[in-house]
Amino acid sequence: MSDAIASASAVVHGENDPRFESVREELQRQLDSGEELGASIAATINGKPVIDLWGGFAAEERSAEWQRDTITNVWSTTKTVVALAMLMLVDRGEIDLDAPVARYWPEFGSNGKEGITVKQVMSHTSGVSGWDLPFTTDDLYDPEAAAAKLAAQAPWWEPGTASGYHLLNYGHLLGEIIRRVTGRTLGAFVREEIAEPLGADFHIGLDRAEFGRVAHVVAPPPAQMDLSGLPEGHPALRTFMAPVLDATATWTNEWKAAEIGGAGGQGNARSVARIESVITNGGEVDGVRLLSPETIDRIFEQQSDGLDLVLFQHLRFGVGFALPTEAAPVLPQTGRVAYWGGWGGSLIVNDVDRGATFAYVMNKMSPGIIGSPRSDAYVSAFYRALEG
Secondary structure, three states, X not given: OOHHHHHOOOOEEEXXXXXXXXXXXXXXXXXXXXXXXXXXXXXXEOOEEEEEEEEEEOOOOOOOEOOOOOEEXXXXXXXXXXXXXXXXXXXXXXXOOOOEHHHOOHHHHOOOOOOOEHHHHHOOOOOOOOOXXXXXXXXXXXXHHHHHHHHHOOOOOOOOOOOOOOOOOHHHHHHHHHHHHHOOOHHHHHHHHHHHHHOOOOEOOOOHHHHHHEOOOEOOOOOOOOOOOOOOOOHHHHHHHOOOOOHHHHHOHHHHHOOOOOOEOEEOHHHHHHHHHHHHOOOEEOOEEOOOHHHHHHOOOOOEEEEOOOOOOEXXXXXXXXXXXXXXXXXXXXXXXXXXEOOOOOEEEEEOOOOEEEEEEEOEOOOOOOOOHHHHHHHHHHHHHHHO
């Protein structure tokens, strides 16, 4: 390791509209304190970039700086890109949100799942939040085989009655629908229909030639979810146990190359904000139209509001995204706001009525499943400036 790099202070690079200088200052403060290792923050208003910042280090040992084109595993922020892909097919009339999944994937309609709708899968209310044992991390790497296992299962609670976060299988479920409808894998569809048209550096299934740009995540403290005392067969226990995921699995070549749509997307804040700004700019960015305003409206059709059976948090789901509740006070409680984040703190917020998209991606994971004190600080600084 270079002595110069090892002793260097973390520097924030990039540009921001002067009104958002407080976001830059907050990122610098978090880097200086050591709470942040390496990160990127981006935001758009009416489809135009107003924040594009990055800084810190791409490795825990501080042997390399976080560069403009550094990417990292964004965990469940990936789900928001998968949701966009599904909404595009809804917009084209190729998928009906209210149709049973079995219309597109006949094998899924077995074992009591014949009535489960596409909308229920997208809103985490399908009753199929994970895999029956045995199922290992290695099994994630074969999307078709993993989807076949899900098709054979029975739901773990009555579909449509409550949310139970589809932790790792969200992309396998929706990716299989996409494959049946389009003939393309999830990763190929996202690359050809979203990332390449928008010029967004985001990947579900990373090409081996790009592995060197990945900043490996730094795992959070263990035992963040206390599952002791849960009865056998509880959806949370079943979801988290199959597989028991170690964050360092993302360091492997197998993970990086696999199309894991629930947790394996590789990108940075710039690419996530670019993609999601389609939702906050009327469905079109720089002449690339992916959605109609009518389809964007469907995101905000509430599907559940209550204690999530897997995460044990009060969550309110629309279609493909969570909607704010008083349990998430950092987000506006007025207007059409849709959000989600990834394990360890990555976050995407789409504020349709304010025309704003905010994204944060980092490599040092915080405890917790959704958001973190760091993401709260950045989002708060952003909204104070936006509304000031």
